[in-house]
Amino acid sequence: MYVYSLDRSAMESLERGEGRIGRLLAQLSTH
Amino acid sequence: MNEAMPPLTADGRASQAITDGVTEHPDVVLDGLRDDDLPALCAWFNNIDELHFWTTRRLPRPYADLEADIRDRCRVGLFTVIRSLATGEPCGFLDGKVRELHGVAEFEVYLPAGSRLRSGLVAIYRFVSHLFASYPLRKVYCQTYAYNSRVVHLLEASGFVKEGCFKEFT
Numbered sequence: 001m002y003v004y005s006l007d008r009s010a011m012e013s014l015e016r017g018e019g020r021i022g023r024l025l026a027q028l029s030t031h
Numbered sequence: 032m033n034e035a036m037p038p039l040t041a042d043g044r045a046s047q048a049i050t051d052g053v054t055e056h057p058d059v060v061l062d063g064l065r066d067d068d069l070p071a072l073c074a075w076f077n078n079i080d081e082l083h084f085w086t087t088r089r090l091p092r093p094y095a096d097l098e099a100d101i102r103d104r105c106r107v108g109l110f111t112v113i114r115s116l117a118t119g120e121p122c123g124f125l126d127g128k129v130r131e132l133h134g135v136a137e138f139e140v141y142l143p144a145g146s147r148l149r150s151g152l153v154a155i156y157r158f159v160s161h162l163f164a165s166y167p168l169r170k171v172y173c174q175t176y177a178y179n180s181r182v183v184h185l186l187e188a189s190g191f192v193k194e195g196c197f198k199e200f201t
Contacts, residue, residue: 002177004191007170011163014156014190021190025156028149 059122059150061157062114064105068121073097075143109138109162113154122146125158134169136162140182151185159189 013019017026073094104110104126113123123146127138138158142151159171173191175182187193 001174001197002183003194003196004173004175004186005170005194006159006173006189006191008163008168010190010192011159011171015160019190021188025152025189028153028156 058116058147059113059154060116061125061154061161062112064101064110064112064124068112069098069101071121072101072124075141111158113142113150115150123151123154125154127158127162129162129166129168131166131168134167135172136166136168136170137172137174138162139174140185142181142185148181148185151181152188155185155189 014022014025017023076097077092101110107128109125109127109129111125111127112121113125114120115122123140123142125138125140127136129136140151140155140158142148155173162168162171172194173182173186174197175186177183177196
């Protein structure tokens with residue numbers, strides 16, 4: 001069993017569309 | 032349906048917020064559980080060979096047991112269905128618990144074989160975004176079996192960092 005985590009600052013970075021993952025998620029979420 | 036059971040709904044506050052427009056996507060929407068989702072969810076669990084993460088007994092389990100499990104999870108946690116917008120059918124679920132005192136939440140995600148990874152990625156992102164927006168959390172945790180390569184892939188694609196592993200968990 002693996003345990004993964006995401007902290008608030010990482011989430012905020014994703015929500016701003018930062019980084020490769022942030023850009024990908026922003027793209028997927030607005031299609 | 033057992034009349035003694037309470038109505039089958041996800042947590043009212045959470046399910047309303049989750050489905051309040053912010054989670055819509057061309058493919059999937061995060062939604063509360065409906066009674067007619069139960070046969071599909073129970074079938075998913077009874078079609079896998081492994082000892083599943085939310086049971087302590089070998090599958091297959093009787094339908095009534097699985098239904099009771101799901102109802103319990105709706106009562107105590109944020110049980111959320113990933114639903115196809117095209118068909119209205121469930122295509123996965125997320126099950127979260129918030130520990131506000133500790134500033135953390137934890138969740139599990141289930142995506143049946145054949146479900147679209149892109150939909151799973153968006154669902155995880157929206158669910159976690161909702162958790163952070165709705166509760167004073169520092170961190171969100173997700174546990175998954177090491178063999179569940181689909182979920183491992185999705186978590187890493189969503190920006191999650193592996194913190195460790197439980198040995199001999201089952």
